[in-house]
Structures are given as C-alpha cells and as structure tokens.
Amino acid sequence: MTPKRRKHISSADDLIVPVTPVTSSGTSIAPRRSARLTPATPKDSKMACCHQISLNSSVKERTAPSNSPLSVLKFPASPPVTEPQKKRRRHDNSTANTVKRNDKSRNAKRKVYYRKVVFDGVEFSLGDDVYVKRKEDASSDDEDPEYEECRVCFKPAGTRVMIECDECLNGFHLKCLTPPLKAVPEGDWICNYCASQKSGKPVKFPEPPAGKKMARTAREKLLSSDLWAARIQSLWKDVDGTYWWRARWYIIPEETDVGRQSHNLRREVYQTNDFADLEMESIIRHCSVMNPTEFSNVGNEGDDVFFCEYEYDVKWHSFKRIAELDADKDNVKGDDSDHDWDSCDDVDSRSEDEIEYDDEIKKSPSSKAFSSQSLAANSQKGRIFGLQKIGAKKIPEHVRSRNQTDLERAKAALLLATLPEFLPCRDREMNEITTFIKGAICDEQCLGRCLYIHGVPGTGKTMSVLSVMKNLKSEVDRGTLRPYSFVEINGLKLPSPEHMYSVIYERLSGHRVGWKKALQFLNERFCEESNTAKDKSPCILLIDELDLLVTRNQSILYNILDWPTKPNSKLVVIGIANTMDLPEKLLPRISSRMGIQSLCFGPYHYQQLQEIISTRLRGIDCFEKLAVEFASRKVAAVSGDARRALEICRRAAELADYAHKRSKKDLKSGRKIIVGMADIEAAIKEMFQAPHIQVIRSCPKLSKIFLAAMVHELYKTGLSETTFDKLATSVQCFCSSNGESFPGYDALLKVGCKLGECRILLTEPGERHKLQKLQLNYSSDDVTFALKECKDIPWLAKYI
C-alpha cells in the first residue's frame, strides 16, 4: 500500500490500467449494487439486458466470443469474493504502515475521512466521477484502451482529427470517411453506417485487421452496462487500514424502469440515490459526468464524457432534475482552500488531511428520508419527509426539445423568475448599500446601524440588496472582507410578527425554539456587556416588508432597532418597506432609533425600463424597438413598476405566439415573428383596462334599462344613492312609455342584486326589497358611455 511498494509490484502497464482488475475484499462487505440488481427485482436487469442486445448487436458479432457479458448479466448476483495472494500481501503491508502512522497521530482505531486519496498514482477526490468494475471476471478484456480508435482503420486518433457519430458514438477519422470530410460539421452528424441502418439496409461495419481484437472503450462498456460509473461521496480509511469509498451510482437509461426514452442522448446517464461502500480497488479510472451547461461547452475532451441532467430515484422509479449539481462542486472546491495539503511530505503518498467528517452519511438527506416513511410530510420541525416520492415517472418529451424559437426564448428571458446577470439602472443605490454595509462591518467596533429602504413595489429594492450581498459574499471568499452572517426575513411570510424572533434565532444558531425563548437568547446575544462575544461575527439582518411588523405596542420593531445601539451587538439592520413615512408613523422612541439613514428607490423612468427590458432581451431579436419603448413609457406613466413592464412584454410575446400558432398556414413559411405595437397594445389593454364597460355592454336588456334608470335618477336628484322603490317606478315608466314589457318587481330586484354582485352597483342585501339602497360603483359617465350606442335598445339614449 505504500507507494514505493506499490510501484515495485506494478508494471508499466499499470499506469494505463491503474487498478488490477480483481475485486477483493478484506472484510465481509462485497461490492455490489444494492436494491436494483438483487434477485428481488430481476425484471429491471432483464430489461436492461434486452436493450443491450438490441443496441449493441453489431458490436457483439465481432467481439471475442470468450467474453460473454450477457450470461453474467442474466444472473446479477453479488460477485463472489476472491482473495488472491498478491492482495493479501499488500494488505499486510498496509496495516503495518497504518499502525506506524497512527502512532504519530492521535487515535488508533477510528475511521479517518479524507478529501483526497492518491491511489495507484492517481488522485481521487470527493465529487469525482469514476468507472467502477462490475464483475470480477472482466479480466478477459482488461486491455482498456485509453484512446479511441477509428472505426474504419482501427488506428488511434494521433494527430488527425476524429469525428464522433451522434448515433452510434463511434469515432472516425475525417479522412477515412466516404466521402472524406474537410472539417467537423456544425450540429449533429450521423455516420453513413447509421444513416443506412436507419433506412433499413443491412450494414456491415469494416472488420478489424487480422490479429487485432476489437477493443471496447470504457465508455462502450459502460453504455452496454458492463461497467458502472459512480461519484465519490466520501473517502475513508477503515480501522484495518484498507481504503474505502462511498459510491453514488450513475445509471444508464436502459437500466431505468421506463427504459431508454426517445429523447435520451447517447451519452446520457442518470444520477441515482443509491449508495454503496466499496474498496478503492474497484475503481478503474476517472470519467467525467457533466451537467447540461458544461456538456454543451465540451470541445474535445475525450471519450469519457457523460451527460447528466436528472436524478433517478431507484425506489420510486421517478426522475427529477438535479438542482445543485454545480453548487455542490463549488462548495467542495471552496473548502479545499482552507486546509493545508502539505501535511504529508512524500508527494507520492496519499495526501491526507486530518479533518474528520463527522459523518457524511448523516448529511445525505435521501438516505435518511428512506428510513422515515411513516412520518407526516408537513410537520417535522422544518424537515420534510417523503419528498423523494415526487418525481416524474418519465421525463416528458417537450422539456427536452432543445430548439426553442426566438419568441420562446424571449418569453423565458422576460420571466420574473429569471434573474438577470447584472441589474441595470440601480448602480447608485447599490453603491450606497455597499458602502453602508462595508462601513458597518469593516469597523473594528462594528457599530450597529440601521438603513431604511423604501420605494414603490417593483423597483428592485430586495433584488438590489440581495445582489449587493452576493457581491460581498464573493469578497468574503476572496478574503478581503471579514466574514459575517446574513439573515433574510420577509414580514409577510411570517405567521405572526412575533415569529420573527424564532426565525432569526434559527438562522443564527440552527435551533428551533419558541419565540419567547428566542427573544431571550437574542437579547443575551445582542445586549450582553461582557466581551466574550468578541469572536462572534457581525450579523446583517434584512427585513423585507418591515411595515408588517408594526404591532400595537410596536415592541418588536423597538427590539430590533434597539439591538444595534447596544455596544457589542454587531448587528446591522436593513429594513425594506413600501411606505415613505413609516418612521413618522412609529412611536418617537422607535423612529429615533431607526436613525436618519434612509434610501429611496424611485419609480423607474421609461428609459430605465427600456434598458431593463433590452438587457434581458439581449441577443434575442424579436421585439420591435418602438414596441418596447411604448410599453416602458406606458408603465412609467402609470407606476414605474419593472415587474409590470416585463409582464406586459411577456404577455405581448405570448399573444404574438398564440396568434402565430393559431394560423397554422404561416408555420411552414418560417416567417420570423416580431412582437409589434399591436401586441403590446393588446397586452396593455388587458392589464390596465377595467372590464366593467365590456360587461355593461354585454348585459341583458333589463340590466341596461336598470342602469339607465340609475343614471337618470342620479341626474334628477343629484344624490348618488337611491332606493329600489324609486328606481322601480322609473324603470316601469321607461318600459311602459317605450313599449317594452315590464317583467315584475321580483325580476327587477334580482337584476339589481346581480349587478351588485359584479360590483357595478353597490347594493344592500336584496331582502330589504323596497328599502334596498343602491349606488353606482363606477362613474355615471362610464355607464353613459357604455350604454350610449346600444343597438338593442336605441331609446335608452334619450334618458341619459
């Protein structure tokens, strides 16, 4: 196990094939893939097997018959444990070595966790993706070619360019193709063999030259389920000195419950929530599993690249998008820098840091959730059980179609949820916030301070603060700023104002307590005179919708704003609300603590709105410039709310798209759709126009007469309020003098109540009958306008 010893044993070949392909185990745990491949569920494996036959039949014909992966696949039992002599010797050595080392270190008999392990001269660290041996008799084709060969001439790529077929994933030299290609074409490319196979002709791939066996690359083996891929979750040295790792399996589409779906990419794998503890020997070598963004940027990185967008739940057979694949990686990398790697002087030996993970297994949420099926999903002190059940049984086709139209991309970009990379038009405010926070936390003293931010909704208040915090966080990571803790609270998301204490306390300490207790702890933390709190980091508290926290005696606001004034609080409070005059509304003792620092986010001008929209639409050319200007001018005139402006544009794009999809004729012509003024106009109309005029116009006749009588009564008396009694008389008078039938008082009462329901009128309940008071809810001009050109009852015009 020591590197020198290891080098002694291994031959030069071992550098290419780093691990001798024998699975052995000193302990009783045999490496196996849990759940899925145990005989309890033989269906899956059979299915996978069938797929494999059909997909790789052409390859199979030519592979050496001695290698029979099929027979093994059919009996997916855990592989027998073998213990060759060589291994045993190595184990002895390693134990001796560890003991020696442990003499120096603190504890003798414990698992030691590592971030990085160098094994067989290859460094493995957490989060790496590796190939794993599937069965131990795979030694027959252990000549694992690192480099792919051309499928025609069977020579490695060398200096010549190779192209990969998107269907069969075989590599070809550009020259070897018929006709030869000059350069790699853009987009998808399918080789001649696949193309003719598709059209139904029998194809014969060129035979390998005599004496040369056709070797399969690790990628081919993986995709035909002769190998496994897994991600390293944790690495540790066991008590007896053997090195172990915890694998998080990847699965190929054929092995899932639904099998390969038509939209699956050839190189696609799924991450599973299936784990296994394996010995280091089982690792073959690195591969790389990438998320969609990484994968799309891949240029020429070899054959061991896989694509992974979804997680597959082996228990529920369901799919879910992976949310934090890249976030995880960032974390691991960030942590690396904190520890020194020079603890081992020998470069060849396993570099190990003595940090012990408490228990990695405990952290992984899915394994925990498995054990607790019966718990309620919605009330376990913030932990939610059973969420693994949610997941699509099949990945729907439509989400994977990658060719979005311009309009669809525009709609996605205009979504409120899509955060732009940078926020235009709020530079001044963001600078102010940054200087405020920096001023507050950079001081040695860290004096507590308050900042009050106000402005109408949709002017980017919260977003600006959050983006400032993000920038500051990166500064902390770079080490130019002292670390701080950041707590974000929204007043409207709390069940009651008092709850705020427990939320703050939970964010700061991680414990959940009732609000009274939390208040006590927080008081201790912020008010304590003693200097024990020297080491504690400053805390930035962001309270959104601050006005919601105003209670009757305003004690909560008092507490929050009082803490920063305490000498050792190290608390910075940023309050956000819509009203300008919140400090004036508060008790004097509170508003004096709030201080005078306030920042106003004014409504956006039309130029600003225009800039916001056009930054989002950068690179997507489907909006008329005038249309965007029109929308932003309109919104700026009404509210200056950026959300409104974005929504109008999105709605306009939707309307254009809808109109386009409806007229199927244009679909073929491929004409580019541009969102024009008409669409924007329609969207604005929908958003701002009150619907009552349209409703009045579509009313039944009697309702119109009723409304006309209301207006008539209003003009006659000058009072806005009238009673049903008077109204009924004038309606009857209208009807009789114009030859309409009068349907009776009960029907009339019903009509009045219906209008009241729509809030065209304000009415008392109908049981008051004759005494019912009525009033127009809209101005009489609106009603007159709506009724003026009424076709069915032309005589109405003379009464209004």
Place this chain on the structure above:
Amino acid sequence: MGAANVAEEAKRLLRTRITDPSFVFSFFSQNSNSNYSNLKYIISSSVTETCNNSALLMGPRGCGKIAILELVLEELMKEHPGMISVIKLNGLLHGDSKCAMKEIARQLCLEHELVFSKMASYDDNSTFLMSMLRECGLAHKTLVFVLDEFDLFTQGKQQLLYNLLDALQTLTSQAVVVGVSCRMDADQLLEKRVASRFSHRKLLFLHPSSEDLQRLTKHILQLSTDSGLPNDYVATFNTRLYKLLADEKFKGIIDTLAYVDATISHLLKFLFCAVSLLDSKSGILSLDIFKSALQRVQRQPKMESLKDCSILELYILVCIKRMEAKEQDTCNFNSMMKEYKSIHDTFQTSDYYARNVCLRAFEHLLDQHLLSFEDGKGHGQSTEFRPVKLLVTWPELHLALKSHRSCPTVLHKLMMDREG
C-alpha cells in the same frame, strides 16, 4: 322498445347533458378565439415551457368560468398525464390564510400520497408548500392553484396571495395561480405589493349573445344518431327541433328569457324545465312546452305570496300603506290597529277581528318578509311595539289586490284613496 320508453330514454339523455357542464361547455371549445383556448394556452404554456403564470377569470355568475377552467384542466391532464396537480381553494372556506395553507398542504399530501398531519403549524405548512413547489418544479410537475371567489382572499393582510405569487418568482417552481371572481374590481382589491407580483392576465367571461344562446340550445337538444335511440325517432325529433329553432315565436321565448337574465346557467335551468315537461307519449318537443317552461322559470315569489294572503292580512298591509302615505314617522302594531279600527268605524266593514287574531296575522306577514322591523330601533321590545316597514312597493300591492281572488272592494277604494 315502446314509444314511451324511447321518450323516457331521450328525456334521460337530455337531462344528463344539461347537468353535465363539460358537455355544455364543449360548445365553446370549438371556437378558436374563445376564453377556452386562451386559458388553455396560458396553462399549457406553463406546463410545456416550465414557467410560472397567474391569471384572473372574471365575469358575472353563471357564465361558466369554473366550468371552462375545469374543462381546460381535464383536457390538459389527458394530454400530460401525471404532470399536473390541481389545488382548489374557495374564498368562502379558506379566506383565512392559516386555514388556506393547511388546506393546500392537505391537498398536496393527498395528491402525492404523503402523510398529512393536522397538527402542523402555519410555519410548517408554508415551508412544506415552498419545498413542494421546488420539488415539483424539478420533476416538471405543474401545480395549478384555483382560487374560487378570489375577492375573498383579498381580505386581511393577503398573506396567502403574497406567498403564492412571490413563490412564482423563483425559477425552479412551475405553478399557475388562477383566480376566479365575479367582481369586476377584483384586481383593484389587491394590495400594491401583491398587485405588482400578479401578472394581470385577465380573461373576461361575458353574457353570451342571443345568437350564442340559440346555437347553444341547438347543441344541447340535438340528438345524434349514435345515441342508442331508434333512428326514426331521432330524425323526427331533430326535424321538429330545427323547425322550432327557425320559428320566430321560439326566438321570442329565448329573447324573453334573455331579457332578464342572459346567463348560461339560466338557460340551462329553463331547458331542464322544458325537457322535464316533455310528453312521454309522443316524445317530441313543441312550442307549448317551452312556453310553460318559461312561465315556470319566471316566477314572482313576492307577488304570489301576496296573492295568497288572507283578507285580514291584506287589510293590515293596506293600513300600513296608508300610514306610510300619511308620512307618519313610525308605525307599529298598535298604531296599525288604531288605523284598522278607524277604517272599520268609517266603512262599517262586515269582518272585524279581535286584536289577538290581528297580531297573529301580523306575525305571519313578518315571517313572509312582506313586513319587516325597522332596523336598529326597539330591540328587546315585544312585537307590538317595534316599528315596522312595508317590504312591497305600492304598485305591487295594488296589482296584488287587483288580481286577488276575493278582495273586498272597499280595500281597492282605500288603496286608491291616498294615491292620487
């Protein structure tokens, strides 16, 4: 199959059609520019393009807002099986945000076969909702929140709406919030910060035009040949129906119906009534059926109860009317009795009843809501002393007296007395 049987079968078929909203409103789904296709586009774009949306359906009651929404959701669930889950809330039941959050959690648990706990606090439920939104977004599942009586959710702090609409602004969720309201000013009721998060996509459901009503009638009543009924019956039924629909008189009936109330639900009520009147021997629609159905639909409850009043009750009503006409400010049982007595004295009517009998008649009128106590005054007093008001208009009372079976002439005279 006998003729009577066939007619019964047809009746049954027509009745099921009328009561089945998805059949009635499938009429509107054919039109390409209808609310149906607009709504379908909005919701399906959220399903296929993984984005969040919110919309508000507005329109008078009985115009088919919910029915259209149900139809759209049903259709989309067929198109994307297992990808859409619907959470239905009603403002009348869940106007309180705590209660609403609990109901959301309950329905989510039910839908996804999770264990639901009644004990969970608001806090727990809202964190549950947020993580469900996220998980469902990751699994490409769309959550559709249907908020019926949307205006009632706007009472109070509007916490629920804020939370839901704010959650729609995170990228990973995939949800649609559909509000349904009959109030024209429903979107004005939103608080500014909630309104800013709401997308203001409004779909307006209007009263159908009279042509639409005609066509809808045809759509509902027309029998198709594959309905299992004998072909010759279907043929005669349909020819008769087409003849009716072309008839001006029939159009007149529909117009009279739409004159007062042109909603779809009103038309359905009318058609149901007509179909129920269908003669089970011939099983053919006729104009008379529709005429009598119209009468049944347009009833005047107050007038009818006036017609059913006893003579004494009419006397009481007329007395109170006379006192109101004299502009006496208050009027209660005792002052009414005085008036009754004076009438009796002047006209020497044959029937004079004792005070306790009058009191019973008076109370009966109160029960029928032809009279009511004036509000706010004299609580705790006994019936005799509390001031009352007439709840029928004078012309109505006059009409009732005229059409009453056995109204004494003196009452007519008394009624006319003060009117001039």
